[in-house]
Amino acid sequence: MKIKTYLLSMFLIMSIFVIANQSFFINSYEEGISLINFENPLKPKLIASYPNIFNIKNLPLFFDSKVTAFFSNNDFMVIGLKSNKIYFINLKTNKFQIFTLKNFPTQIKQYENIIYVSVYNNEIIPFKISGNKVAKAFRINSIGETYDFSFSENYLYVADGIKGLAIYSKSGNSYKYMRHLKTGGDVQKIYIDGSYLYTLDGAKGISIFDISFKLLPFLVKTVDTGGGANAILKYGDYLYVTDRWYGLEVFNLKDINKPAKNKNDKIKPIFQYYTLNTPIDLKMINDNYLIVTDDWGGLEIFNISNPQKPELVKIFNNHTDLQGLYIKDNYLYAADRKDGLIIFDISNPENPKELSSRKTLNLKLLPKKLEKTLNDAVSVFAHNNYAYIADRQNGFTIFDISNMKNLKLLSNYVDVKENNNVILGYTNNFIVENNLAFIADGYKDLVILDITNKNKPKILSINRVIGRTMDLAKKDKYIFLSTDDVGFETFKIDNGNIKHLLPKFRVNGFAKDIEIYKNKAYLAVDWKYTVLKNKTVPVGEPGIYIINIKDPENPSIENVIKINNNGILKVRIFKDLGFAALGENGFAIFNINTGKVLSIIDTPGNTKDLYVKNNYLYVADGKNGLMIFNIQNPEKPIFVKKLFWMTFGNF
Known part of the structure; x- marks a missing residue:
């Protein structure tokens, strides 16, 4: 039995590295982390789910609460739980460390060899890795709800909920708070694309800022998605959006970029599809397929050979609740x-x-x-x-x-x-x-x-x-x-x-x-x-x-x-x-x-x-x-x- 478990673990690790562009980890919330292979996008395969994606002694057979955030690279998988815990799992040594936080983790990202964890309504914690050991560094105090964050050069931008967008400047080995920028919405997520920053503002939709001058972002445009944007993805001349009420939406970037004739004019999507449940995230596969994660609705797979009009070709799910x-x-x-x-x-x-x-x-x-x-x-x-x-x-x-x-x-x-x-x-x-x-x-x-x-x-x-x-x-x-x-x-x-x-x-x-x-x-x-x-x-x-x-x-x-x-x-x-x-x-x-x-x-x-x-x-x-x-x-x-x-x- 141990040999079989070891072979499964090795197969899973090889799956990550050998066909990394075809296999993805996906947050399955209460069910842990799933590894799905999309070598054939029309026939996704569940390779394994937690804990079978690891061969690690004493790792719990199941977590005590749902996964709120996760991150993986070649060395570590980091898993944050609603129970205010975070697991650092070393993929090379098969050992792990657990840290207890003040609240639950909302986002986990790596920047300049440091793994940062945002903690709801509290702080952002840098974790430094030395050899195979993980240690907390000096915390970055947060003022708002701290849903998400992103870096651009020496600046840190934080999605602070109704308080808006928080801006921090690098100071020595940490980041110093500089100012808040109100967006008029409830900032939940941040995306940075070159000199542009996108905030997902709940019911207000998407706010697009020019951050050429890092400390003073300039509002370029707002896009009302209708209900509340969960994720965005740029592809060619199009912006794909998952909206919690209106499903999958497609916007033409030319409509977004052209000057508004009237400030009350709304940018309308050129395509809209109501998904089975609440769409969360989206990812492109093989340039022809768009994968939408839809909570208990499963995975919904769209053919985007016509990028203006995605065609649903496959639903990959089991049951709901x-x-x-x-x-x-x-x-x-x-x-x-x-x-x-x-x-x-x-x-x-x-x-x-x-x-x-x-x-x-x-x-x-x-x-x-x-x-x-x-x-x-x-x-x-x-x-x-x-x-x-x-x-x-x-x-x-x-x-x-x-x-x-x-x-x-x-x-x-x-x-x-x-x-x-x-x-x-x-x-x-x-x-x-x-x-x-x-x-x-x-x-x-x-x-x-x-x-x-x-x-x-x-x-x-x-x-x-x-x-x-x-x-x-x-x-x-x-x-x-x-x-x-x-x-x-x-x-x-x-x-x-x-x-x-x-x-x-x-x-x-x-x-x-x-x-x-x-x-x-x-x-x-x-x-x-x-x-x-x-x-x-x-x-x-x-x-x-x-x-x-x-x-x-x-x-x-x-x-x-x-x-x-x-x-x-x-x-x-x-x-x-x-x-x-x-x-x-x-x-x-x-x-x-x-x-x-x-x-x-x-x-x-x-x-x-x-x-x-x-x-x-x-x-x-x-x-x-x-x-x-x-x-x-x-x-x-x-x-x-x-x-x-x-x-x-x-x-």
Whole structure:
């Protein structure tokens, strides 16, 4: 196994050097760093993702948070994390150093053999390399948000957010602050091209400065991109722009350079293409292809043989944002926020194989161009030949899965009508029991559907509570709800009638999920947020509330399990073990009998759900995809594998 790992590492290093013009590292955020080969631009290949791009002892199997910035050269890869850490990984010695910063790194660049790291809202730190050792040098104090920076001769320019463009002059071995230049926007990035400096100013677009006189940049032109420019690339007579609202735009540089007849005249793009999600960065390949990184939209590849009108020729992606899990027999059913239902074969629990996927959007009702915004699948269940999805935009969705490789969408909750009005349900979760579906609806609280006809469910009742219903659980003739107001509410089914029982207590927090095990209800409680003195502050007592429901009409809180003061998004019970999804803080395993927390694993993504089969824990980690752990020893979960979800950011 060690030989194989070594050979893989050597192959990856050779890939970087031998075909460096064809292979690129790309920031995959929660998923680390990816190495993609574009030797054939129409068939990109994922060579490896972190940590498999290295063969380094003791390097974490996965980072504890998402990657915010990275840099690589022939000697080092430098990776900055949202958890305020930065890794310097020596590609020649296979050793690494970790530095803790005051905030998260926003940009990493090399200038004159020094690697500079900008730290959000704080400073720019020079790191000097002597031999194989990395050491901090004297910091450069920053006044604004410090998103990006760039050098030109003896001057340093800093993107300082709403404070504008900061200018520093070299003084000895450091840089001295000289002045700020307001651009009128929110400066996020800087590009220098000869004697011109481009600032990407958020919603204001692009500002172009002449920096022939370094200390006094002169504004030449502003270009309104429409939404907020993320990156630019000059190619011949054209400027390519990724805009977070308007996708890929092409501007003619002749239009930008010619004098304006009227100061209110806007420079319009000659081409515009709405990408799948939020375009981040762009790079030219082989002079004929433009690669756009599109967050969970993947890589979008354009042929630019006609530079005025790029043609989309390939989309390279997998899935988007994993939210919910359910396992039955040898199949894992996943709810992906934008991709809907995904089914995996887990007969080999350490190596799931994807069988099929299908979006929840019902195109009978909505135009296809809305597809990227109107999918929000959050939980899943399967029984017999049907799978069910809770989708916050498309409601309660039913699939025919009799042929697992050809899934058929049968109905959405929005298909269901009440008094001839379409109900736009905000479905948070559900229970299916025989031919009934009990829906936790954020707008209509507890909805009960007759699903005898899977193509056309029928509403039986709508039952109101105070606040919004987030989840529900059923035991015998009682239905228990987690809500954002009272927290825990109960309905009783009596001879077909639904009776709302008066709450016995209020929960001090935002109850988001509920699980029933034996005579106990386990309530996942997150922080609530309120505004005090113009500041949003967390309030409440988050944790796992254990509620005795032996007498369902007189429930009482027995205990509250606190996990490092974390808010709890979801709770699952398997035998005598409890599993809590902590969102950005990963997940925790606890003993339900003693309340003792056995282990906490800080994952890179945003843990939304967990499911156990035998000794394996499957984790829905948001944009980080599906993670698998061996929990034979629940006090020391062992990371087994991650299915790459393919999120792409900066090159």
